[in-house]
Amino acid sequence: xxxxxxxxxxxxxxxxxxxxxxxxxxxxxxxxxxxxxxxxxxxxxxxxxxxxxxxxxxxxxxxxxxxxxxxxxxxxxxxxxxxxxxxxxxxxxxxxxxxxxxxxxxxxxxxxxxxxxxxxxxxxxxxxxxxxxxxxxxxxxxxxxxxxxxxxxxxxxxxxxxxxxxxxxxxxxxxxxxxxxxxxxxxxxxxxxxxxxxxxxxxxxxxxxxxxxxxxxxxxxxxxxxxxxxxxxxxxxxxxxxxxxxxxxxxxxxxxxxxxxxxxxxxxxxxxxxxxxxxxxxxxxxxxxxxxxxxxxxxxxxxxxxxxxxxxxxxxxxxxxxxxxxxxxxxxxxxxxxxxxxxxxxxxxxxxxxxxxxxxxxxxxxxxxxxxxxxxxxxxxxxxxxxxxxxxxxxxxxxxxxx
Ligand SMILES: Cc1cc2nc3c(=O)[nH]c(=O)nc-3n(C[C@H](O)[C@H](O)[C@H](O)COP(=O)(O)OP(=O)(O)OC[C@H]3O[C@@H](n4cnc5c(N)ncnc54)[C@H](O)[C@@H]3O)c2cc1C
Numbered sequence: 001x002x003x004x005x006x007x008x009x010x011x012x013x014x015x016x017x018x019x020x021x022x023x024x025x026x027x028x029x030x031x032x033x034x035x036x037x038x039x040x041x042x043x044x045x046x047x048x049x050x051x052x053x054x055x056x057x058x059x060x061x062x063x064x065x066x067x068x069x070x071x072x073x074x075x076x077x078x079x080x081x082x083x084x085x086x087x088x089x090x091x092x093x094x095x096x097x098x099x100x101x102x103x104x105x106x107x108x109x110x111x112x113x114x115x116x117x118x119x120x121x122x123x124x125x126x127x128x129x130x131x132x133x134x135x136x137x138x139x140x141x142x143x144x145x146x147x148x149x150x151x152x153x154x155x156x157x158x159x160x161x162x163x164x165x166x167x168x169x170x171x172x173x174x175x176x177x178x179x180x181x182x183x184x185x186x187x188x189x190x191x192x193x194x195x196x197x198x199x200x201x202x203x204x205x206x207x208x209x210x211x212x213x214x215x216x217x218x219x220x221x222x223x224x225x226x227x228x229x230x231x232x233x234x235x236x237x238x239x240x241x242x243x244x245x246x247x248x249x250x251x252x253x254x255x256x257x258x259x260x261x262x263x264x265x266x267x268x269x270x271x272x273x274x275x276x277x278x279x280x281x282x283x284x285x286x287x288x289x290x291x292x293x294x295x296x297x298x299x300x301x302x303x304x305x306x307x308x309x310x311x312x313x314x315x316x317x318x319x320x321x322x323x324x325x326x327x328x329x330x331x332x333x334x335x336x337x338x339x340x341x342x343x344x345x346x347x348x349x350x351x352x353x354x355x356x357x358x359x360x361x362x363x364x365x366x367x368x369x370x371x372x373x374x375x376x377x378x379x380x381x382x383x384x385x386x387x388x389x390x391x392x393x394x395x396x397x398x399x400x401x402x403x
Contacts, residue, residue: 001206004030006237007225009213009250012040013387014378015241016199017394020070022239023204025402030235031205032227034212034242038200041380042387044191045274045313045346052191053303053313055274055346057387059083059288060192061185063176064388066395067195071188074198082183083288086304091290092151093334098290109148114141127166131357135166147293155291155299157385158317159268163356169363169383170355176388187306192387216240217254218374239376239397244353247379258369258377264362265381266354270298273327274315275342277335282312284335296322296330311343320349353381376401 006022008015011033019029037043043056060067071077091098092109101109122139130138132153137145153161156172165171178184188194200207215226222236240247244265252259286304296319303313314335318327328339363382370377376397383389 001028001030004028004206004233004235006030006239007032007223007233007235008239008241009216009225010034010040010241010243010246010379011038011196011200011207011209012241012379012390013042013196014040014380014390014394015239016196017066017070017391018239018241018376018378018398019205020073020199020202021395021398021402023202024073027204027237029205030233031200031207032211032213032225032233033207033209036209038207038209039193039196040243041350041352042192042196043348044193045315046190046193047276047344051276051308051311051313053274053276053315054191054301055272055315055348056350057192058301058315059185060187060387061178062180062182063178064386064391065177065179066391067388068179068182070195070199070391074195074201076188076194076198077182079189080182080186081189081306083185083187083305084307086286086302086307087185087288089285089287089304091285091287092148093290093292093295100285100287106148106152110140110144111147114144117141128168129357130166131162132164132166132172133162151291151293155289155317157268157352158270158272158298159352159354163354165355165357165359168360170353170359170381171384172386174384174386174389185305213242213246213250215253216250216375223375237374237376237401239378239394241378241394243351244379244381245351247377251375255369255373255375258366258373258375261362261366261369262381264365265359266356268352268354269320269349270352271318271320271322271327271347271349272315273318273324273331273345273347274313275331275345276311276313277337277341277343279308279310279312281337281341282335284312290334296326300331300334352385353379355381355384374401 005027008031041056046052118141212228223238248262378394382393
Protein backbone atom coordinates (compact mmCIF):
# COMPACT_ATOMS: atom_id res chain seq x y z
CA UNK A 1 0.00 0.00 0.00
CA UNK A 2 1.44 3.38 -0.92
CA UNK A 3 0.65 6.40 1.25
CA UNK A 4 -1.32 4.75 4.07
CA UNK A 5 -3.34 7.06 6.30
CA UNK A 6 -2.44 5.02 9.37
CA UNK A 7 0.30 2.52 10.20
CA UNK A 8 -0.63 -0.04 12.85
CA UNK A 9 2.27 -1.83 14.55
CA UNK A 10 1.27 -5.35 15.63
CA UNK A 11 -1.53 -7.58 14.34
CA UNK A 12 -2.89 -8.90 17.64
CA UNK A 13 -6.53 -8.21 18.51
CA UNK A 14 -5.59 -4.71 19.78
CA UNK A 15 -4.01 -3.58 16.51
CA UNK A 16 -6.63 -5.35 14.42
CA UNK A 17 -9.44 -3.61 16.31
CA UNK A 18 -7.84 -0.22 15.71
CA UNK A 19 -7.37 -1.07 12.04
CA UNK A 20 -11.01 -2.17 11.82
CA UNK A 21 -12.30 1.11 13.28
CA UNK A 22 -10.04 3.12 10.99
CA UNK A 23 -10.87 1.13 7.86
CA UNK A 24 -14.61 1.44 8.49
CA UNK A 25 -14.10 5.19 8.76
CA UNK A 26 -12.61 5.11 5.27
CA UNK A 27 -8.90 5.31 6.20
CA UNK A 28 -6.24 3.29 4.39
CA UNK A 29 -4.49 1.17 7.02
CA UNK A 30 -1.16 -0.60 6.75
CA UNK A 31 -0.54 -3.19 9.49
CA UNK A 32 3.06 -4.28 10.11
CA UNK A 33 3.40 -7.60 11.91
CA UNK A 34 6.64 -9.26 13.07
CA UNK A 35 5.36 -12.83 12.82
CA UNK A 36 4.32 -14.67 9.67
CA UNK A 37 0.71 -14.79 10.91
CA UNK A 38 -1.81 -12.41 12.42
CA UNK A 39 -3.61 -12.80 15.75
CA UNK A 40 -0.79 -12.57 18.33
CA UNK A 41 -2.06 -14.33 21.48
CA UNK A 42 -5.09 -15.48 19.48
CA UNK A 43 -3.80 -18.51 17.59
CA UNK A 44 -6.28 -21.08 16.32
CA UNK A 45 -3.99 -23.86 15.14
CA UNK A 46 -5.57 -25.31 12.01
CA UNK A 47 -5.00 -28.63 10.22
CA UNK A 48 -5.47 -29.25 6.52
CA UNK A 49 -8.49 -31.47 7.25
CA UNK A 50 -10.31 -28.56 8.93
CA UNK A 51 -9.68 -29.54 12.57
CA UNK A 52 -8.47 -26.71 14.81
CA UNK A 53 -7.74 -26.03 18.47
CA UNK A 54 -6.80 -22.90 20.37
CA UNK A 55 -3.07 -22.65 21.07
CA UNK A 56 -3.59 -19.25 22.75
CA UNK A 57 -6.78 -17.51 23.93
CA UNK A 58 -9.73 -19.89 24.06
CA UNK A 59 -12.81 -18.53 25.82
CA UNK A 60 -15.00 -15.52 25.10
CA UNK A 61 -18.29 -14.60 26.73
CA UNK A 62 -21.49 -12.76 25.92
CA UNK A 63 -20.25 -10.04 28.28
CA UNK A 64 -17.63 -9.19 25.61
CA UNK A 65 -19.89 -6.62 23.97
CA UNK A 66 -17.10 -4.88 22.00
CA UNK A 67 -16.03 -8.23 20.54
CA UNK A 68 -19.64 -9.03 19.70
CA UNK A 69 -19.97 -5.69 17.95
CA UNK A 70 -17.04 -6.59 15.67
CA UNK A 71 -18.56 -10.05 15.15
CA UNK A 72 -21.79 -8.36 14.04
CA UNK A 73 -20.03 -5.88 11.78
CA UNK A 74 -17.95 -8.61 10.11
CA UNK A 75 -20.96 -10.92 9.72
CA UNK A 76 -19.52 -13.52 12.10
CA UNK A 77 -22.24 -13.10 14.71
CA UNK A 78 -24.59 -15.25 12.62
CA UNK A 79 -22.11 -18.12 12.83
CA UNK A 80 -21.41 -18.19 16.58
CA UNK A 81 -20.95 -21.68 17.97
CA UNK A 82 -22.12 -22.34 21.51
CA UNK A 83 -19.65 -24.17 23.77
CA UNK A 84 -20.88 -27.65 24.68
CA UNK A 85 -21.35 -29.41 28.05
CA UNK A 86 -17.59 -29.99 28.60
CA UNK A 87 -17.25 -26.24 29.26
CA UNK A 88 -18.37 -26.69 32.88
CA UNK A 89 -16.22 -29.74 33.60
CA UNK A 90 -12.65 -29.18 34.73
CA UNK A 91 -9.93 -30.86 36.73
CA UNK A 92 -7.71 -29.87 39.65
CA UNK A 93 -4.52 -31.93 39.40
CA UNK A 94 -2.74 -32.58 42.67
CA UNK A 95 -0.21 -35.24 43.67
CA UNK A 96 -0.76 -37.11 40.40
CA UNK A 97 -4.53 -37.42 40.57
CA UNK A 98 -7.27 -35.28 39.06
CA UNK A 99 -10.19 -34.04 41.13
CA UNK A 100 -13.01 -33.50 38.60
CA UNK A 101 -15.03 -30.42 39.41
CA UNK A 102 -17.88 -28.24 38.23
CA UNK A 103 -18.37 -24.59 39.28
CA UNK A 104 -20.61 -25.40 42.31
CA UNK A 105 -18.48 -28.42 43.33
CA UNK A 106 -15.38 -26.25 43.70
CA UNK A 107 -17.00 -24.57 46.71
CA UNK A 108 -17.15 -27.96 48.44
CA UNK A 109 -13.35 -28.20 48.25
CA UNK A 110 -12.93 -25.14 50.47
CA UNK A 111 -12.12 -25.67 54.11
CA UNK A 112 -15.30 -24.20 55.53
CA UNK A 113 -13.99 -23.70 59.04
CA UNK A 114 -11.24 -21.50 57.61
CA UNK A 115 -13.80 -19.69 55.45
CA UNK A 116 -16.14 -19.03 58.39
CA UNK A 117 -13.27 -17.64 60.44
CA UNK A 118 -12.17 -15.24 57.70
CA UNK A 119 -15.28 -14.29 55.74
CA UNK A 120 -16.80 -11.77 58.20
CA UNK A 121 -13.60 -9.65 58.09
CA UNK A 122 -13.08 -10.19 54.34
CA UNK A 123 -16.60 -8.99 53.58
CA UNK A 124 -15.92 -5.68 55.24
CA UNK A 125 -12.68 -4.95 53.36
CA UNK A 126 -12.68 -3.20 49.99
CA UNK A 127 -10.65 -4.64 47.09
CA UNK A 128 -9.01 -1.27 46.56
CA UNK A 129 -5.19 -1.33 46.45
CA UNK A 130 -5.17 -5.01 47.31
CA UNK A 131 -3.79 -7.97 45.38
CA UNK A 132 -5.82 -11.07 44.55
CA UNK A 133 -3.89 -12.91 47.26
CA UNK A 134 -4.48 -10.24 49.90
CA UNK A 135 -8.15 -9.95 49.06
CA UNK A 136 -9.09 -13.63 48.79
CA UNK A 137 -6.81 -14.81 51.61
CA UNK A 138 -8.52 -12.24 53.79
CA UNK A 139 -11.93 -13.44 52.61
CA UNK A 140 -11.54 -17.24 52.49
CA UNK A 141 -8.33 -17.84 54.44
CA UNK A 142 -4.72 -18.19 53.22
CA UNK A 143 -4.81 -21.99 53.00
CA UNK A 144 -7.97 -21.99 50.91
CA UNK A 145 -6.37 -19.40 48.67
CA UNK A 146 -3.15 -21.37 48.17
CA UNK A 147 -4.82 -24.79 47.71
CA UNK A 148 -7.75 -23.86 45.45
CA UNK A 149 -7.91 -20.28 44.21
CA UNK A 150 -4.26 -19.54 43.41
CA UNK A 151 -3.92 -22.40 40.83
CA UNK A 152 -7.21 -21.43 39.15
CA UNK A 153 -6.28 -17.75 39.05
CA UNK A 154 -2.85 -18.67 37.58
CA UNK A 155 -4.57 -20.62 34.80
CA UNK A 156 -6.42 -17.52 33.57
CA UNK A 157 -3.40 -15.34 32.61
CA UNK A 158 -0.92 -18.30 32.36
CA UNK A 159 1.27 -16.96 35.17
CA UNK A 160 1.10 -16.70 38.94
CA UNK A 161 -1.65 -14.13 39.45
CA UNK A 162 -1.44 -13.79 43.24
CA UNK A 163 0.01 -10.27 42.91
CA UNK A 164 -2.55 -9.04 40.34
CA UNK A 165 -4.76 -6.16 41.45
CA UNK A 166 -8.09 -7.38 42.85
CA UNK A 167 -9.99 -4.63 41.00
CA UNK A 168 -9.52 -1.86 38.43
CA UNK A 169 -7.04 -1.75 35.54
CA UNK A 170 -5.05 -4.96 35.23
CA UNK A 171 -7.51 -7.02 37.27
CA UNK A 172 -8.73 -10.37 35.95
CA UNK A 173 -12.42 -10.10 36.72
CA UNK A 174 -14.62 -7.22 35.73
CA UNK A 175 -18.35 -6.76 35.88
CA UNK A 176 -19.67 -6.40 32.35
CA UNK A 177 -23.19 -6.37 31.05
CA UNK A 178 -24.15 -9.60 29.27
CA UNK A 179 -25.80 -9.62 25.87
CA UNK A 180 -28.25 -12.37 26.69
CA UNK A 181 -29.36 -12.91 23.10
CA UNK A 182 -25.99 -14.66 22.61
CA UNK A 183 -24.78 -17.88 24.31
CA UNK A 184 -22.94 -17.28 27.60
CA UNK A 185 -19.65 -18.50 26.12
CA UNK A 186 -19.07 -19.22 22.47
CA UNK A 187 -16.60 -19.64 19.62
CA UNK A 188 -16.50 -19.40 15.83
CA UNK A 189 -16.05 -22.03 13.13
CA UNK A 190 -12.27 -22.33 12.69
CA UNK A 191 -11.61 -20.88 16.15
CA UNK A 192 -11.31 -17.38 17.61
CA UNK A 193 -8.86 -16.46 14.89
CA UNK A 194 -11.86 -16.23 12.58
CA UNK A 195 -12.39 -12.73 14.02
CA UNK A 196 -8.85 -11.68 13.07
CA UNK A 197 -9.23 -13.20 9.60
CA UNK A 198 -12.56 -11.41 9.08
CA UNK A 199 -11.13 -8.02 10.07
CA UNK A 200 -8.35 -8.13 7.49
CA UNK A 201 -10.76 -8.84 4.64
CA UNK A 202 -11.67 -5.14 4.74
CA UNK A 203 -10.34 -3.69 1.45
CA UNK A 204 -8.95 -0.64 3.29
CA UNK A 205 -6.57 -2.86 5.29
CA UNK A 206 -3.28 -4.29 4.09
CA UNK A 207 -1.21 -6.55 6.34
CA UNK A 208 2.50 -7.08 5.86
CA UNK A 209 3.77 -10.00 7.94
CA UNK A 210 7.43 -10.75 8.68
CA UNK A 211 8.12 -7.01 9.23
CA UNK A 212 9.67 -6.08 12.60
CA UNK A 213 9.28 -2.45 13.59
CA UNK A 214 12.32 -1.08 15.41
CA UNK A 215 11.68 2.65 15.81
CA UNK A 216 9.16 5.45 15.56
CA UNK A 217 9.81 9.20 15.24
CA UNK A 218 7.75 12.32 14.61
CA UNK A 219 8.28 13.96 11.20
CA UNK A 220 6.60 17.13 9.82
CA UNK A 221 3.94 15.18 7.91
CA UNK A 222 3.22 12.72 10.76
CA UNK A 223 5.40 9.75 11.72
CA UNK A 224 8.30 7.74 10.41
CA UNK A 225 8.23 4.01 11.21
CA UNK A 226 11.55 2.19 10.85
CA UNK A 227 11.87 -1.55 10.46
CA UNK A 228 14.64 -4.05 11.21
CA UNK A 229 14.52 -4.86 7.51
CA UNK A 230 15.84 -1.33 6.82
CA UNK A 231 12.64 0.29 5.60
CA UNK A 232 11.36 3.75 6.50
CA UNK A 233 7.59 4.14 6.10
CA UNK A 234 5.73 7.41 6.61
CA UNK A 235 2.10 8.08 7.51
CA UNK A 236 0.07 10.91 9.06
CA UNK A 237 -1.02 8.64 11.95
CA UNK A 238 0.32 5.65 13.84
CA UNK A 239 -1.03 3.09 16.32
CA UNK A 240 1.41 1.12 18.47
CA UNK A 241 -0.17 -2.25 19.32
CA UNK A 242 2.89 -4.41 19.96
CA UNK A 243 3.58 -6.14 23.29
CA UNK A 244 4.50 -3.77 26.15
CA UNK A 245 8.25 -4.49 26.10
CA UNK A 246 8.42 -3.98 22.34
CA UNK A 247 6.33 -0.79 22.54
CA UNK A 248 8.77 0.58 25.13
CA UNK A 249 11.71 -0.25 22.90
CA UNK A 250 10.14 1.22 19.72
CA UNK A 251 9.37 4.48 21.56
CA UNK A 252 12.58 4.85 23.55
CA UNK A 253 14.55 7.14 21.21
CA UNK A 254 11.91 9.77 20.40
CA UNK A 255 9.48 9.36 23.31
CA UNK A 256 11.73 8.50 26.24
CA UNK A 257 9.35 9.46 29.07
CA UNK A 258 6.55 7.43 27.52
CA UNK A 259 8.88 4.48 27.02
CA UNK A 260 10.10 4.71 30.63
CA UNK A 261 6.52 4.78 31.90
CA UNK A 262 5.71 1.56 29.98
CA UNK A 263 8.84 -0.13 31.37
CA UNK A 264 7.35 0.00 34.87
CA UNK A 265 5.10 -2.89 33.87
CA UNK A 266 6.49 -6.28 34.85
CA UNK A 267 6.68 -9.16 32.41
CA UNK A 268 5.79 -12.87 32.56
CA UNK A 269 6.71 -15.49 29.96
CA UNK A 270 5.03 -18.70 28.97
CA UNK A 271 5.68 -21.49 26.49
CA UNK A 272 2.65 -23.14 24.93
CA UNK A 273 2.67 -26.52 23.25
CA UNK A 274 -0.41 -28.01 21.63
CA UNK A 275 -1.36 -31.21 19.89
CA UNK A 276 -4.29 -33.34 18.80
CA UNK A 277 -4.92 -36.99 19.60
CA UNK A 278 -7.21 -39.53 18.02
CA UNK A 279 -10.32 -39.77 20.21
CA UNK A 280 -9.92 -43.59 20.59
CA UNK A 281 -6.44 -43.16 22.10
CA UNK A 282 -7.40 -40.68 24.81
CA UNK A 283 -9.37 -41.89 27.83
CA UNK A 284 -9.28 -38.58 29.71
CA UNK A 285 -12.86 -37.50 30.56
CA UNK A 286 -14.10 -34.65 28.38
CA UNK A 287 -13.34 -31.34 30.04
CA UNK A 288 -12.64 -27.65 29.41
CA UNK A 289 -9.27 -27.55 31.19
CA UNK A 290 -7.02 -29.01 33.85
CA UNK A 291 -5.30 -26.82 36.40
CA UNK A 292 -2.35 -28.25 38.35
CA UNK A 293 -1.08 -27.41 41.82
CA UNK A 294 2.73 -26.97 41.68
CA UNK A 295 3.58 -28.30 38.25
CA UNK A 296 5.64 -27.30 35.20
CA UNK A 297 2.53 -26.00 33.44
CA UNK A 298 -0.12 -23.44 34.39
CA UNK A 299 -3.01 -25.10 32.56
CA UNK A 300 -3.96 -27.64 29.91
CA UNK A 301 -6.86 -26.37 27.81
CA UNK A 302 -8.91 -28.78 25.75
CA UNK A 303 -11.11 -28.31 22.69
CA UNK A 304 -13.75 -30.61 24.17
CA UNK A 305 -16.30 -27.76 24.54
CA UNK A 306 -16.40 -27.94 20.70
CA UNK A 307 -16.41 -31.75 20.35
CA UNK A 308 -15.17 -33.42 17.19
CA UNK A 309 -16.07 -37.02 16.23
CA UNK A 310 -12.45 -37.99 15.46
CA UNK A 311 -9.96 -35.77 17.27
CA UNK A 312 -9.33 -34.16 20.65
CA UNK A 313 -7.09 -31.10 20.87
CA UNK A 314 -5.06 -29.83 23.84
CA UNK A 315 -2.87 -26.80 24.49
CA UNK A 316 -0.51 -26.91 27.46
CA UNK A 317 0.74 -23.59 28.81
CA UNK A 318 4.13 -24.25 30.41
CA UNK A 319 6.27 -22.20 32.75
CA UNK A 320 9.28 -20.73 30.89
CA UNK A 321 12.51 -22.71 30.60
CA UNK A 322 11.12 -26.27 30.56
CA UNK A 323 12.99 -28.57 28.13
CA UNK A 324 11.01 -29.67 25.06
CA UNK A 325 11.33 -33.39 25.91
CA UNK A 326 10.11 -32.73 29.44
CA UNK A 327 7.06 -30.93 28.05
CA UNK A 328 6.23 -33.83 25.71
CA UNK A 329 6.66 -36.30 28.60
CA UNK A 330 4.30 -34.24 30.76
CA UNK A 331 1.67 -34.06 28.03
CA UNK A 332 1.87 -37.83 27.49
CA UNK A 333 1.81 -38.69 31.20
CA UNK A 334 -1.20 -36.47 31.89
CA UNK A 335 -3.18 -37.66 28.88
CA UNK A 336 -1.96 -41.24 29.31
CA UNK A 337 -0.83 -41.55 25.69
CA UNK A 338 2.51 -42.22 23.99
CA UNK A 339 4.46 -39.62 21.96
CA UNK A 340 3.50 -41.41 18.73
CA UNK A 341 -0.18 -40.68 19.53
CA UNK A 342 0.43 -36.92 19.35
CA UNK A 343 -0.51 -35.74 15.87
CA UNK A 344 1.74 -32.70 15.24
CA UNK A 345 3.10 -30.65 18.12
CA UNK A 346 2.84 -26.89 17.65
CA UNK A 347 4.30 -24.29 19.96
CA UNK A 348 4.59 -20.60 20.61
CA UNK A 349 6.43 -18.60 23.27
CA UNK A 350 4.84 -15.41 24.52
CA UNK A 351 5.45 -12.59 26.94
CA UNK A 352 2.58 -11.05 28.84
CA UNK A 353 2.25 -8.12 31.19
CA UNK A 354 2.20 -9.01 34.90
CA UNK A 355 0.05 -6.26 36.47
CA UNK A 356 0.59 -5.46 40.13
CA UNK A 357 -1.47 -3.56 42.72
CA UNK A 358 -0.17 -0.17 41.57
CA UNK A 359 -1.06 -0.91 37.91
CA UNK A 360 -3.70 1.86 37.74
CA UNK A 361 -1.04 4.44 38.63
CA UNK A 362 1.30 3.11 35.90
CA UNK A 363 -1.48 3.29 33.31
CA UNK A 364 -2.31 6.86 34.39
CA UNK A 365 1.38 7.78 34.01
CA UNK A 366 1.56 6.19 30.55
CA UNK A 367 -1.57 8.06 29.47
CA UNK A 368 -0.16 11.35 30.81
CA UNK A 369 2.98 10.88 28.74
CA UNK A 370 0.94 9.83 25.72
CA UNK A 371 -1.04 13.07 25.61
CA UNK A 372 0.03 15.43 22.81
CA UNK A 373 2.18 12.82 21.04
CA UNK A 374 -0.57 12.03 18.50
CA UNK A 375 0.24 8.33 18.92
CA UNK A 376 -2.48 5.75 19.57
CA UNK A 377 -1.18 3.26 22.15
CA UNK A 378 -2.95 0.03 23.02
CA UNK A 379 -2.51 -3.54 24.17
CA UNK A 380 -3.20 -5.92 27.01
CA UNK A 381 -1.23 -3.80 29.49
CA UNK A 382 -3.91 -1.14 30.02
CA UNK A 383 -7.32 -2.28 31.22
CA UNK A 384 -6.40 -5.96 31.43
CA UNK A 385 -5.36 -9.05 29.53
CA UNK A 386 -8.81 -10.18 28.41
CA UNK A 387 -9.60 -9.87 24.72
CA UNK A 388 -12.47 -7.56 25.64
CA UNK A 389 -10.11 -5.29 27.60
CA UNK A 390 -7.81 -5.06 24.56
CA UNK A 391 -10.67 -4.25 22.20
CA UNK A 392 -12.04 -1.65 24.64
CA UNK A 393 -8.65 0.08 24.87
CA UNK A 394 -8.19 0.13 21.09
CA UNK A 395 -11.72 1.52 20.69
CA UNK A 396 -11.15 4.26 23.25
CA UNK A 397 -7.83 5.18 21.58
CA UNK A 398 -9.63 5.44 18.24
CA UNK A 399 -12.27 7.70 19.83
CA UNK A 400 -9.67 9.83 21.67
CA UNK A 401 -7.80 10.71 18.49
CA UNK A 402 -10.67 10.79 16.02
CA UNK A 403 -13.70 12.38 17.63
C1 LIG B 1 -2.33 -18.77 26.55
C2 LIG B 1 -3.26 -17.60 26.62
C3 LIG B 1 -4.62 -17.82 26.85
C4 LIG B 1 -5.49 -16.74 26.90
N1 LIG B 1 -6.81 -16.98 27.06
C5 LIG B 1 -7.69 -15.96 26.99
C6 LIG B 1 -9.07 -16.22 27.01
O1 LIG B 1 -9.47 -17.37 27.05
N2 LIG B 1 -9.93 -15.18 26.94
C7 LIG B 1 -9.48 -13.88 26.88
O2 LIG B 1 -10.31 -12.96 26.84
N3 LIG B 1 -8.15 -13.60 26.84
C8 LIG B 1 -7.26 -14.61 26.89
N4 LIG B 1 -5.92 -14.37 26.82
C9 LIG B 1 -5.45 -12.97 26.75
C10 LIG B 1 -5.57 -12.38 25.36
O3 LIG B 1 -5.56 -13.38 24.39
C11 LIG B 1 -4.42 -11.40 25.06
O4 LIG B 1 -4.17 -10.55 26.15
C12 LIG B 1 -4.74 -10.56 23.84
O5 LIG B 1 -5.08 -11.38 22.74
C13 LIG B 1 -3.55 -9.67 23.52
O6 LIG B 1 -3.78 -8.97 22.33
P1 LIG B 1 -2.81 -7.79 21.88
O7 LIG B 1 -3.15 -7.45 20.49
O8 LIG B 1 -2.86 -6.68 22.88
O9 LIG B 1 -1.34 -8.39 22.01
P2 LIG B 1 -0.69 -9.58 21.19
O10 LIG B 1 -1.71 -10.60 20.89
O11 LIG B 1 0.51 -9.96 21.96
O12 LIG B 1 -0.29 -8.89 19.81
C14 LIG B 1 0.86 -8.11 19.66
C15 LIG B 1 1.34 -8.31 18.24
O13 LIG B 1 2.45 -7.44 18.00
C16 LIG B 1 3.39 -8.16 17.23
N5 LIG B 1 4.70 -7.53 17.38
C17 LIG B 1 5.53 -7.62 18.45
N6 LIG B 1 6.66 -6.94 18.20
C18 LIG B 1 6.54 -6.38 16.98
C19 LIG B 1 7.38 -5.56 16.18
N7 LIG B 1 8.57 -5.13 16.62
N8 LIG B 1 6.94 -5.19 14.94
C20 LIG B 1 5.73 -5.60 14.47
N9 LIG B 1 4.91 -6.39 15.20
C21 LIG B 1 5.30 -6.76 16.43
C22 LIG B 1 3.33 -9.55 17.82
O14 LIG B 1 3.92 -10.52 16.95
C23 LIG B 1 1.84 -9.72 18.00
O15 LIG B 1 1.22 -10.26 16.85
C24 LIG B 1 -5.01 -15.41 26.75
C25 LIG B 1 -3.64 -15.20 26.53
C26 LIG B 1 -2.78 -16.28 26.46
C27 LIG B 1 -1.35 -16.03 26.17
